[in-house]
Amino acid sequence: MTSRLDRTFSRLRDGRQAALITYVMAGDPSLHETEQLVPKLEEAGADVIELGVPFSDPIADGPVIQQAAERALRSGTSLRAILQMVSRLRQHTQIPIVLMAYYNSIHAFGLERFCREAGAAGVDGLIVPDMPPDESKPLKEPAAASGLQLIFLLAPTSTNQRRTYVARQSKGFVYYVSLTGITGAKLNNVDEVRRNVEKIRKISPTPVAVGFGVATPEDAGNVAAVADGVIVGSAIVKQIAAHRQDAGLVEHVAGFVHALKSAMTARQTSRR
């Protein structure tokens, strides 16, 4: 059986389009709202949903996502409740869902139990930014047994040797971090992104998605022209923060996602 992620990337590749991967923090401002939001993100043009698991010490995250984690924790969001929400979403949608969790959250839940329950709920992939592939051994088997694809990160500073290793280990897609910094920083060098994506594509057939600093429809269009996927986090989370008290929260966010997707559709991706 091919995975939802593999099917999505191959369908888009046939149309020479890049995937739009939208990140939201699960439980920001509440899990109820996340559950309303996900189908609307899909309708607005998201191809993959990345759901953040809120954690008190999110080392890779800038202030925008840190504050989203605080709101989510304050609203009582637990990993267990997130998995239950994913199973409810699965009754209505086949969009690929990737969880972004720090290692502690998964470890506290129990690695094997986590993989079993996440797989059963309908989670497709897992990003654990503080667990490089060299240290992922304990997670690999239970993840594979539950149909969870482990997605690993590469950075502009990764060496050739590292690039080869990580690109081969990563399943579903390779997450290329566009800059050395934290989430929500500013993207300024699309040329460097293009060069590094090309290097990764030479060593692996796995799609390459680019995240960190993609904030505007213009950025999304520029990255879509050079990669297989475009990941947008902080810019969406900012919209949620600004409109979280409004009745029109979901519509506002969907409008922004629609603008991102339209800018991407206008650009055909360079590959394969």
Ligand SMILES: O=P(O)(O)OC[C@@H](O)[C@@H](O)c1c[nH]c2ccccc12
């Ligand atoms: O926020 P940005 O700059 O748009 O970057 C995407 C990012 O938010 C999302 O993929 C993400 C959120 N937290 C992370 C931690 C590590 C790696 C990636 C992430």
